[in-house]
Amino acid sequence: MASFKGVDFYNVSDLFSEEELMIRDTVREFVEKEVVPIIDAHAQAQTFPMGLIPKIGELGLFGAHLQGYGCAGLNNVAYGLIMQELERGDSGLRSFCSVQGGLVMYPIHTFGSDEQKERWLPKMTAGEAIGAFGLTEPDFGSNPAGMLTKAVRDRDDYILNGTKMWITNASIADVTLVWARIDEENSYGGFLVEKGTKGFSTPQMKGKWSLRASITSELVLEDVRLPAGARLPKTPGLRGAFMCLNQARYGIAWGAVGAAMSCYETAVNYAKSRIQFDRPIASFQLVQRKLAHMLIEITKAQLVCWRLGRLKDEGKLRHQQISLAKMNNVQMALDIARNARDLLGANGILDEYPVMRHMCNLESVNTYEGTYDMHTLILGQDITGIPAFT
Amino acid sequence: MKIVVCMKQVPDSETQIKLAPDGGGVDLHDAQFVVNPYDEFALEEALRLKERFGGEVTVVTMGGDKAKEALRTCLAMGADRGVHLNDPAFAGCDSLGTAGVLAAALRKLEYDLILCGKQAIDDDCMHVGPQLAELLDLPQVCVVNKLSVAEDGTSAVAHRQIEGGSEVVSVTFPAVITCQKGLNEPRYPSLKGIMGAKKKPLDEWRAGELGIDPASVGAGAAAVQIRQFFPPPPRSAGRKIEGDPAHAAKELVRLLREEAKVV
Numbered sequence: 001m002a003s004f005k006g007v008d009f010y011n012v013s014d015l016f017s018e019e020e021l022m023i024r025d026t027v028r029e030f031v032e033k034e035v036v037p038i039i040d041a042h043a044q045a046q047t048f049p050m051g052l053i054p055k056i057g058e059l060g061l062f063g064a065h066l067q068g069y070g071c072a073g074l075n076n077v078a079y080g081l082i083m084q085e086l087e088r089g090d091s092g093l094r095s096f097c098s099v100q101g102g103l104v105m106y107p108i109h110t111f112g113s114d115e116q117k118e119r120w121l122p123k124m125t126a127g128e129a130i131g132a133f134g135l136t137e138p139d140f141g142s143n144p145a146g147m148l149t150k151a152v153r154d155r156d157d158y159i160l161n162g163t164k165m166w167i168t169n170a171s172i173a174d175v176t177l178v179w180a181r182i183d184e185e186n187s188y189g190g191f192l193v194e195k196g197t198k199g200f201s202t203p204q205m206k207g208k209w210s211l212r213a214s215i216t217s218e219l220v221l222e223d224v225r226l227p228a229g230a231r232l233p234k235t236p237g238l239r240g241a242f243m244c245l246n247q248a249r250y251g252i253a254w255g256a257v258g259a260a261m262s263c264y265e266t267a268v269n270y271a272k273s274r275i276q277f278d279r280p281i282a283s284f285q286l287v288q289r290k291l292a293h294m295l296i297e298i299t300k301a302q303l304v305c306w307r308l309g310r311l312k313d314e315g316k317l318r319h320q321q322i323s324l325a326k327m328n329n330v331q332m333a334l335d336i337a338r339n340a341r342d343l344l345g346a347n348g349i350l351d352e353y354p355v356m357r358h359m360c361n362l363e364s365v366n367t368y369e370g371t372y373d374m375h376t377l378i379l380g381q382d383i384t385g386i387p388a389f390t
Numbered sequence: 391m392k393i394v395v396c397m398k399q400v401p402d403s404e405t406q407i408k409l410a411p412d413g414g415g416v417d418l419h420d421a422q423f424v425v426n427p428y429d430e431f432a433l434e435e436a437l438r439l440k441e442r443f444g445g446e447v448t449v450v451t452m453g454g455d456k457a458k459e460a461l462r463t464c465l466a467m468g469a470d471r472g473v474h475l476n477d478p479a480f481a482g483c484d485s486l487g488t489a490g491v492l493a494a495a496l497r498k499l500e501y502d503l504i505l506c507g508k509q510a511i512d513d514d515c516m517h518v519g520p521q522l523a524e525l526l527d528l529p530q531v532c533v534v535n536k537l538s539v540a541e542d543g544t545s546a547v548a549h550r551q552i553e554g555g556s557e558v559v560s561v562t563f564p565a566v567i568t569c570q571k572g573l574n575e576p577r578y579p580s581l582k583g584i585m586g587a588k589k590k591p592l593d594e595w596r597a598g599e600l601g602i603d604p605a606s607v608g609a610g611a612a613a614v615q616i617r618q619f620f621p622p623p624p625r626s627a628g629r630k631i632e633g634d635p636a637h638a639a640k641e642l643v644r645l646l647r648e649e650a651k652v653v
């Protein structure tokens with residue numbers, strides 16, 4: 001099969017610098033050669049392709065938008081293009097990198113002590129240590145402020161108790177950033193919990209139909225005693241968690257375009273070669289309408305991402321703008337994946353083609369990092385000034 | 391160790407070949423361009439030798455303005471310096487002309503070893519490496535898929551792929567080695583390499599700087615003139631032999647013997 005050339009109807013590439021394009025093309029080639037050939041087998045087996053981690057580290061993709069500690073120090077557009085290409089391969093792979101870079105390295109970099117940074121960032125950049133981010137609980141998803149996980153001060157230590165759910169990478173993580181309420185401060189804090197800490201376990205969740213090539217786990221914390229040095233000292237309460245989520249949501253907005261491009265490309269190629277009623281199905285108006293619609297939506301989403309990235313690089317980005325991009329782009333990608341699945345007929349359900357895997361993955365992407373509806377409410381509040389969350 | 395890698399920018403192997411309307415060339419307007427894959431093996435080998443012995447890797451290419459992108463890719467992979475031989479006079483060189491321009495550039499550079507790809511995947515001539523060695527009066531080992539450089543870095547044992555086996559050759563440096571698939575697994579440029587590529591030296595040399603008389607190179611001076619390009623004849627549809635297997639097999643053998651005359 002021919003390798004992926006991208007979709008670029010509006011010459012959006014012309015808006016990127018030579019370096020940004022070289023980064024995109026490098027990751028594109030990496031995904032083509034290292035990810036595409038193995039990803040379906042991993043999704044079928046519900047395993048994460050662990051062998052990719054050192055390779056991704058060598059390329060420098062983990063925390064590529066951070067400065068220092070061995071990180072590449074890229075701008076946000078280049079970082080976005082990386083997420084796009086990774087998710088062209090698989091949303092699970094992009095999730096891994098989002099969690100590692102956006103949800104663990106970023107907070108350590110931003111809220112951590114020098115000691116925490118020295119200890120974790122160089123290893124995490126190289127892919128020698130894996131991170132996880134524990135915010136969601138069984139009873140608190142869209143409303144994390146209600147969380148029950150508690151940290152209680154005991155002289156120089158903290159003692160953590162609680163349960164988290166839906167935590168990407170946790171079973172394979174060396175360090176998990178656990179968010180907990182701290183009643184005595186009437187606030188929340190982030191704690192770095194290391195693998196093997198007494199009272200801390202991470203049972204893997206099974207039975208997902210979505211993000212099957214990504215590890216998802218529970219966290220169980222039973223009287224987990226942590227030294228005060230495990231707390232991220234500069235965390236501004238729960239706002240710290242939202243700052244992390246903004247990083248990851250930003251990457252998702254780009255990633256969704258990658259998944260959509262993969263589905264579109266598959267659909268176009270299939271439509272041209274599949275013969276029914278003695279003609280390629282691409283010659284039917286209803287099929288052409290679907291393809292045209294996909295191209296229109298991808299093109300719009302690409303421009304949204306480009307502008308979003310430039311705003312972020314200029315330091316002018318508002319988090320509501322990320323909400324718009326996240327909800328729009330994931331919805332359009334899901335829509336395209338469903339249409340592509342339909343267009344491929346029975347073949348659309350096979351792992352010979354990536355569409356059903358993308359389609360199922362995008363259901364999670366639609367839900368995590370703020371559901372479509374939660375981002376709608378964020379925009380609603382921005383438009384009207386009236387919060388409608390409760 | 392000072393190593394020079396000769397690199398060519400070529401159309402991506404997946405490019406759909408379209409002929410120019412006059413049949414005199416290939417229309418590459420829509421093509422994507424890449425570093426010639428065999429030259430990537432040469433560069434990777436050079437980078438590994440630099441990691442082992444220290445020194446410097448210079449990549450030289452002859453080509454138009456666009457070839458600069460391929461040089462930058464090489465710098466991003468880890469080469470230290472790029473030299474771009476770019477002059478309208480060079481357009482249309484045959485392989486000997488190209489080797490002559492490269493030789494002129496190499497006379498201005500220091501080197502212990504010159505690495506080339508075994509061939510460029512666009513015109514597939516396999517000429518330039520050997521011609522370059524002849525012009526510089528250097529030993530050459532071609533189509534190498536394993537290279538063991540001695541501890542002192544002044545000689546090597548090279549394995550050449552030959553019909554049905556391999557030939558083991560020892561060679562003293564400086565030498566020209568052309569690289570074959572299997573020699574190594576080329577690395578991806580790292581993000582830091584990409585970000586640093588723009589800061590590395592990239593020189594552009596014209597005919598004058600190389601002491602080349604423009605009239606002696608390019609299409610006009612080429613010893614080999616391309617007369618015409620034409621696509622292979624379209625394949626005709628296959629034939630299906632119907633009937634029960636025993637009969638069909640008999641019929642197939644008859645056709646192979648009588649019509650195709652292959653058995």
Ligand SMILES: Cc1cc2nc3c(=O)[nH]c(=O)nc-3n(C[C@H](O)[C@H](O)[C@H](O)COP(=O)(O)OP(=O)(O)OC[C@H]3O[C@@H](n4cnc5c(N)ncnc54)[C@H](O)[C@@H]3O)c2cc1C
Pocket residue numbers: 099133134135136138139140141142143165166167168169210211216364367368369370371372373374377388389390
């Ligand atoms: C594969 C996967 C990986 C994940 N990885 C992580 C991770 O690494 N770390 C982590 O902390 N979390 C992770 N999550 C959890 C994810 O962030 C949550 O699932 C998400 O926040 C939604 O929470 P919930 O599932 O509890 O849904 P709920 O909050 O129960 O929402 C259910 C439905 O109700 C709607 N809804 C909720 N509140 C309102 C309202 N006020 N108004 C209107 N509608 C509303 C929602 O939009 C949704 O449609 C992951 C989830 C998945 C599926």
